[in-house]
Amino acid sequence: xxxxxxxxxxxxxxxxxxxxLGGWATFQSVKTWYPTLNKPSFNPPNSLFQPVWTTLxxxxxxxxYLVWIRRDKIVHFPRTVAIxxxxxxxxxxxxxxxxxxxxxxxxLAEIILLLIFIVINGLMFYKINKWAGYIFIPYFxxxxxxxxxxxxxxxxx
Numbered sequence: 001x002x003x004x005x006x007x008x009x010x011x012x013x014x015x016x017x018x019x020x021l022g023g024w025a026t027f028q029s030v031k032t033w034y035p036t037l038n039k040p041s042f043n044p045p046n047s048l049f050q051p052v053w054t055t056l057x058x059x060x061x062x063x064x065y066l067v068w069i070r071r072d073k074i075v076h077f078p079r080t081v082a083i084x085x086x087x088x089x090x091x092x093x094x095x096x097x098x099x100x101x102x103x104x105x106x107x108l109a110e111i112i113l114l115l116i117f118i119v120i121n122g123l124m125f126y127k128i129n130k131w132a133g134y135i136f137i138p139y140f141x142x143x144x145x146x147x148x149x150x151x152x153x154x155x156x157x
Contacts, residue, residue: 001069011068012061018088019057022095023050029099037104038156043149056139060088063125063132070128080124087117091143104154111147118143 030046064084071077090113098107118140126133 004065004069007068008062008065011065012058015057015061015064015088016054018092019053022053022092025092025095025100029102033102034099037153040149040152040156043153052142056142059135060139063129063135066129066132066135067125074128080128083117083121083124087114087121090114090117094146098150104150104157108147108150108154111143111150115140115143115147 034046067074067080067084074080090110094107094111094114097103097110118136122133122136122140125136
């Protein structure tokens with residue numbers, strides 16, 4: 001398939017936009033509230049989160065592009081887009097629930113739902129473009145880690 005730069009940029013911009021909104025929800029609490037929480041020994045330093053999430057959002061945007069360029073061949077394209085958007089909204093929702101609302105228990109339930117939608121989304125993308133499915137794996141792994149971290153923060157606080 002021929003590379004479509006505008007579509008590529010739009011898909012990247014959407015995911016980075018979600019990341020920026022999540023960053024906005026997170027910004028104040030990372031400095032004020034988050035340091036006051038009891039965290040497990042395996043909690044990574046705060047400086048790790050931004051580069052990891054930026055990389056993941058770029059990868060998620062690439063997967064969306066790889067699927068979008070095949071949209072004419074996808075029988076259930078609207079359903080595929082809906083699943084993709086739901087997982088993006090859940091991703092953004094976690095930041096608002098955990099950092100902005102400071103509801104750790106609710107954030108734990110929400111991140112489990114997010115993880116389920118990441119799996120569904122990754123499998124759907126894999127059926128359309130194997131690379132899109134493979135590229136979802138780091139996202140799944142990181143959110144799995146974030147789920148364990150959220151669970152431990154919930155238990156410790």
